[in-house]
Amino acid sequence: MSDPAPWPDVRQWHRPLLLVAAVTAPFVVISLVGTVLDDRVLVGAPIWAKPFKFAVSIVLYAVTWSWLLAGLRRHRLARWAGTVIAVALLVEYVVIVGQAVRGRQSHFNVATPLDATLWGIMGSSIAVLFVANVVVAAVLVRRRVGPRPLTWAVRAGAAISLFGIGIAFLMTGPTPAQRQSLRDGTFTGVVGAHSVGVTDGGPVLPVTGWSTTGGDLRIAHFVGIHALQALPLLAVLLTLLAARLPLLRDEDLRTRLVLVAAGGYAGLTCLVLWQALRGQPLLRPDGATLAAAGALIALVAAGTAAVVIAGRRGARRPSTPGPAAGGRSR
Numbered sequence: 001m002s003d004p005a006p007w008p009d010v011r012q013w014h015r016p017l018l019l020v021a022a023v024t025a026p027f028v029v030i031s032l033v034g035t036v037l038d039d040r041v042l043v044g045a046p047i048w049a050k051p052f053k054f055a056v057s058i059v060l061y062a063v064t065w066s067w068l069l070a071g072l073r074r075h076r077l078a079r080w081a082g083t084v085i086a087v088a089l090l091v092e093y094v095v096i097v098g099q100a101v102r103g104r105q106s107h108f109n110v111a112t113p114l115d116a117t118l119w120g121i122m123g124s125s126i127a128v129l130f131v132a133n134v135v136v137a138a139v140l141v142r143r144r145v146g147p148r149p150l151t152w153a154v155r156a157g158a159a160i161s162l163f164g165i166g167i168a169f170l171m172t173g174p175t176p177a178q179r180q181s182l183r184d185g186t187f188t189g190v191v192g193a194h195s196v197g198v199t200d201g202g203p204v205l206p207v208t209g210w211s212t213t214g215g216d217l218r219i220a221h222f223v224g225i226h227a228l229q230a231l232p233l234l235a236v237l238l239t240l241l242a243a244r245l246p247l248l249r250d251e252d253l254r255t256r257l258v259l260v261a262a263g264g265y266a267g268l269t270c271l272v273l274w275q276a277l278r279g280q281p282l283l284r285p286d287g288a289t290l291a292a293a294g295a296l297i298a299l300v301a302a303g304t305a306a307v308v309i310a311g312r313r314g315a316r317r318p319s320t321p322g323p324a325a326g327g328r329s330r
Contacts, residue, residue, distance in 0.1 A: 012073050016086040017066035020058065024093055027055040040103055044201035045209050051093075051100050053209070057225070058089050064229050068154055069136070071145030078143075081135040088129035095122045108172070111189025123172065130165050137162055149254040153235035156262035157228040160269060164224020167273060171217050194218050197279025205282070212281050219282055220273035227265050234261055246315075253311040260307060264300035271296060 031052035040047040065082060072078040095118050099106035110116040137158040144151045172192045174182070177199065181187045193200050198214030210216040235258050242248035272282065275289050285293070 012070040014066040014069040014079065014082045014086075016083045017062045017069070020086045020090050021062040021066065023090070024055050024058045024062070027051055027093075027097065028059070031055055034100075042100075042103065043105060044204060047100050047103065049209055050106065051097050053207075054093055054096050057222075058093055060229055061225065062086065062089060064232070065136075068145055068228075068232070071154075072136075072139060072143055075139055075143060078136050078139040081132040081139075084132040085129055085136075088125040088132065091125040092122050092129075095119075095125075105190065107194075108190045108192035110191055115189070126165070126168055130162070133158065133162050133165060147235075147239065148251055149235040149238060149258045150232060152255055153231040153258045153262070154228075156259070156266075157231035160227035160231075160262070160266050161225050163266075164221055164227065164269060167217060167221040167224060171221075196276055210282060212283065214281060215276035215279040216282065217273070217276050219276055220269055223265075223272055224269040227262075227269070230265060231258065231262055234258060247308070247311055250311055250314070253307060253314075256307045257304065260300060260303035263303065264296065267296045267299070 031048045034048035035046045035052065038046075038048060062085075065085060069078060069082045096106045099109070099115075099118060104115055106118070106122065109119050137155075140151075140155050140158055145154050171194055174191045175193050178187070178191055178193075194216055195202070195211045196215035196217065198211060200211075202214070203212045204210055205212055208218075208222075210219055235254070238248055238254045238257060242254070248254055271289070271292055274292070275282065275285060280286060280289065
């Protein structure tokens with residue numbers, strides 16, 4: 001029996017997650033328009049930049065999970081967990097947009113009772129999102145969602161994505177400067193930060209808003225979360241390329257390539273997290289970061305080469321004749 005198709009019928013996709021994607025998608029355009037028409041700046045960035053970035057991320061995340069959960073449509077717990085993910089994403093985004101409209105910081109803001117309540121709601125939604133992802137990831141360990149390369153890509157992507165979500169909790173504690181302000185009475189109402197070694201709101205990269213003067217935990221958070229898109233898309237791409245490249249027709253070889261890529265992606269997530277925790281900007285790596293990056297690239301290249309070489313040797317190896325062929329008279 002052939003493996004399930006990598007693209008289930010869209011009617012089987014998880015509808016609550018599709019609904020969240022449909023509701024959030026217009027805010028990609030709305031936020032861009034807001035950036036042009038609304039000249040307010042918050043924490044060093046246009047006030048509609050955060051709603052824009054989160055809209056893009058949520059649409060990608062919700063559509064991906066909706067597609068993947070189609071492969072688990074008979075598993076009630078996974079489907080319910082998907083609905084919880086949908087609700088958590090929607091709650092988080094409503095708070096982000098609401099605070100942008102009010103001209104208030106959404107993340108880490110406890111300056112007023114309302115701000116603190118909204119930040120508490122957002123933080124709780126992130127915690128619920130994390131737990132729901134754990135549930136689905138646990139189901140994926142034992143269930144297939146398609147061909148083996150896709151199944152392993154989804155499993156690895158879900159695990160790395162969980163790690164990426166977890167990085168958000170590193171941002172919620174008070175910085176040394178904030179602890180000092182609580183002691184000396186100069187507290188400004190913010191507990192937590194995206195940046196390491198510098199204050200949020202300084203010079204940043206375009207679009208992403210990542211700090212150019214210090215470490216930024218959002219980089220590893222972003223990279224880790226979107227393993228859920230990158231690795232499954234790689235598996236699908238390898239399947240499509242198999243029509244043109246005979247070597248990739250071996251499903252075991254494609255599976256091993258996916259696993260090598262997953263190891264490299266996990267290594268990249270850890271690398272940018274390590275870089276950020278040392279207060280180092282993404283585009284200004286020191287010698288240790290460059291050495292670690294070079295070692296990671298070398299390991300991934302060596303793993304890929306080993307898989308390809310083994311696959312070529314297997315393809316050239318003559319098959320053993322069966323009993324009928326061996327006993328055939330000349």
